Amino acid sequence: MRKQTILLLVLGVLTPILALAQAKVTARLDSTSIQVGSQCRLVVEVSARQGARILWPTLKDHQLSKEIEVVGQRTEGDNEEGQSTMRKVYTLTAWDEGRQTVPALTVDVDGKKYKTEAIALEVLTVQTDSIRPDDSKPPYDIQELPFSQEEWTPIYLWSLLALLLAMMMTLSLAACGKAPQTDITDGSVYAFRVEK
Numbered sequence: 001m002r003k004q005t006i007l008l009l010v011l012g013v014l015t016p017i018l019a020l021a022q023a024k025v026t027a028r029l030d031s032t033s034i035q036v037g038s039q040c041r042l043v044v045e046v047s048a049r050q051g052a053r054i055l056w057p058t059l060k061d062h063q064l065s066k067e068i069e070v071v072g073q074r075t076e077g078d079n080e081e082g083q084s085t086m087r088k089v090y091t092l093t094a095w096d097e098g099r100q101t102v103p104a105l106t107v108d109v110d111g112k113k114y115k116t117e118a119i120a121l122e123v124l125t126v127q128t129d130s131i132r133p134d135d136s137k138p139p140y141d142i143q144e145l146p147f148s149q150e151e152w153t154p155i156y157l158w159s160l161l162a163l164l165l166a167m168m169m170t171l172s173l174a175a176c177g178k179a180p181q182t183d184i185t186d187g188s189v190y191a192f193r194v195e196k
Contacts, residue, residue, distance in 0.1 A: 025114035027102075029119055036124065053109070101119070
């Protein structure tokens with residue numbers, strides 16, 4: 001009885017420790033279907049102990065497969081209570097219509113290899129106008145503004161000040177009686193100067 005209690009206690013203490021020592025590798029797409037030439041993101045996430053050595057898969061010629069091209073990648077991560085979560089974000093594009101497969105990737109965590117699941121990616125064709133073929137527009141990512149509000153604020157304020165000064169000058173000239181005279185001689189409207 002005492003041996004069983006000790007064995008259960010040891011298992012109860014070791015199970016969470018062993019669970020923390022195990023790494024978890026997952027992969028997901030932010031979109032399961034894209035149009036030909038547009039982009040989606042593949043996120044490979046590794047949850048492991050803090051300080052774990054992670055070797056990400058190496059890609060040949062920026063190709064994930066024959067049909068899927070990697071156009072960008074970045075690494076990000078965070079740490080919480082001895083656990084580390086690292087993410088490798090791949091920006092993907094495909095140029096062939098149809099159902100493509102993002103292959104399973106192998107990630108090395110502290111010398112042990114973990115494999116992700118293969119993921120299906122549907123690549124849809126882009127409808128084109130056969131009457132006006134030059135009117136097609138490529139898909140674009142979110143663009144940064146070429147200027148900020150802080151850059152334009154002084155211009156707005158100086159323009160407003162110039163407008164106010166012009167209005168004040170016109171009103172003061174009109175009050176002094178030196179406003180410019182306007183003579184419209186088309187027969188319908190006449191301008192008169194009022195003398196004091």
